[in-house]
Amino acid sequence: MQIISSSNQRNELYEKFKLKIIHNSCLDRSLVSYQGNRQTPFSSWFKYREGFSERLVTYLLQTFKLEPGVLIDPFSGAGSSLFSASALGWQTTGIELLPVGIFATQARIIAEKIDVESLNLEITKLKQINFQDYYDQLFIFNHLAITRGAFSSINEEQLVGYISYCNNVIPNKDISTLFLYAAFCILEDISYTRKDGQYLRWDSRSGRSKVNSEFNKGEILSFEDAINRKLKQITSDLNISPIQLDLFSDNLLLKFTTNKSNTVENIEPNLYEGSSLEILPTLQDNSIDFVITSPPYVNRYDYTRTYALELAFLGCSEEKVKYLRQQMLSCTVENRDKRNFLEEYYTAKGCYQDFLKIDSTFKNQAALQEILIILENNKKQGKLNNDNIVRMVGNYFYEMCFIIYELARIIKPGGIVAMVNDNVRYAGEEVPVDLILSDIAESFGLKTRYIWTLGRGKGNSSQQMGNHGRTELRKCVYIWEK
Ligand SMILES: C[S@@+](CC[C@H](N)C(=O)[O-])C[C@H]1O[C@@H](n2cnc3c(N)ncnc32)[C@H](O)[C@@H]1O
Known part of the structure; x- marks a missing residue:
């Protein structure tokens, strides 16, 4: 693909989605992330920094689907989405790769029913x-x-x-x-x-x-x-008494009163330990009402290093940690390509045509290919502080194509996907993760309802998307529907 000007394709994508990019003043940092969040009792026990707030989940469910149904979070971490949704009567499923999040989720399931x-x-x-x-x-x-x-x-x-x-x-x-x-x-x-x-x-x-x-x-x-x-x-x-719990969250109050009065069925989350890239393809078509998730961001954060103490505590060996690092959605410079694995996996499942469709969606995403070429040039000129950043960005979107394809397949018509993610910048070059992922979602039949921005505002306008190292990057919640 010939790139005419450095931010051409990204500008075009921005034009396509600009009316969907809306600042949502209800979503400030404290509602979305663990860090600034007024924590609920259970979630404050373990600082899972990548976790999002339970109030965000309640907000999303109450905004879009008042009637409980089936919810999945394919990157469920410590389980915040699962617990808030199940407290509202939802049947929930989480997928999490790292034993850290799995243990935190299991411990909370135990805590909720402990004597x-x-x-x-x-x-x-x-x-x-x-x-x-x-x-x-x-x-x-x-x-x-x-x-x-x-x-x-x-x-x-x-x-x-x-x-x-x-x-x-x-x-x-x-x-x-x-x-x-x-x-x-x-x-x-x-x-x-x-x-x-x-x-x-x-x-x-x-x-x-x-x-x-x-x-x-x-x-x-x-x-x-x-x-x-x-x-x-x-x-x-x-x-703690229900009245005190109300100080933290309406949602939890409901849960506690629910437990006592049995007015709403409180169903324990169903948890898969493993990679979403392998587990999502095993789930049924049109079986899910709501997806709420926050995948790893393409920001080089390595959970297997930051949570090394916890992994060692849980008995993970050196080999196991290396294995987990490679299984993670590519978000570090060490992640190697999963293309061959995915091709074999989809072929073995009799879904080679799906593989080809996903693979070509990746190759045809023009704004993404534009960025990859620019980053490759920056790499040749020694402008990246790590050469593997290009590979990481490419692999991240490649794998996200598979995730989004599967989400589009498993949700019911009328179902919603809410995804929290941040845009990033390398060598001064903005990667509009929100626009690229939304465009990929549309290739697989989802419609973008909103790209809600958090923080101060709408982030970069299209003219600023090339090499402008200082402008604000969007932090978003995307809402897609089938
Ligand atoms: C941003 S965090 C999500 C945190 C979660 N929303 C919470 O509130 O705790 C992303 C999660 O994805 C997990 N993850 C990374 N790669 C994965 C994969 N291939 N399959 C499943 N989970 C994965 C990480 O271990 C991490 O817990």
Whole structure:
């Protein structure tokens, strides 16, 4: 494809969608993301930074579909969409690749039905013990290369003693899992590390030889303090009254009153552990009413590095972490091409024609091909700070084509897809993720109802889409319908 001017195709796409790009003042950052969000009790236990707020899910469901139906989130993370929707009576399914989100979701399912009295009793017993006394070699912390030295020796010894106690002494499996989850939630607090987007940042006190910065993360809690605080938070949230819960979310209030009065059926989320690229193609045509999701953004954030402590805690080996990194939707410079795999997978399922359609949609997305050529030129001129950025951007959209194709196939006519995502920029060149994905969605029969922008406004106009390093990038919620 011949590119005439550097932002021609993107400008054309902008013209196509400009009337759909609408600033939605109801959607501020605090409603959409975990970070600025007034958290509900359960979601505040574990800081899943990539999570979105449960109020956003309630807002979307109440705006578009008042009657409960079937909802799926193919990148369900810690499960915020699943829990808020099921509290409103929806039947929900989540797909999540990383054991981190899976464990957080399972722990919450357990927490929601735990016997609080028995839990309080076990906590009282726990207060009497010395964790080191229960230390069992069987439960040593199997570090990954990138987590070694993350804890002081006293914290690690206590952590292992506590894990051993949970596994060897606590008779009730659910309480033991919830106690283990409490330890999982404090790993960062008791370590020399801080999660920082693409990697783990190390505190200079760690003594790790490679650390040459002056970074100081502030107070590092002792294991004992941290676990006591976490368990206190968990029990006080579980003991909380419906009136108090209302301070956090109408949705949760409904859930609690629901549990007691049985007026709305509260169905447990159904969870798949694995890649959406493999699981979505196994789901039935026209079977879903609503998709609410936030895929990884094409921003180089590597969840397998930032959540390395949690992955090690969950027993993931070095090989398993590398495998997960490659299975993730391509959003890091290390992700390799999944084209051959997808071709074989679709062929084996007897869906080769679908594969060809998806593959050609990718190749014919003109604005995307324009960006890939520009990025390739930037790479040749040494203007990218990592050469694999071009590959990452290409693979990201390639895989998203498969995801969107499958979503368009599985939702019912009249069904809605709501997707949260941010635009990005490399070498000063804007990648209008919102416009490209919406155009791909339209190729597969979806209609773009809105591209709602958050934050200050509409972001770049078409004239600014070329190399303008300082202009605001859109952060959006796209609404597509079938
Ligand atoms: C932006 S986060 C979504 C967080 C979620 N909305 C929440 O509230 O917790 C994207 C999620 O997609 C997951 N993920 C990445 N690649 C995946 C894949 N191929 N299949 C399924 N999940 C994947 C990541 O592990 C991450 O949890």
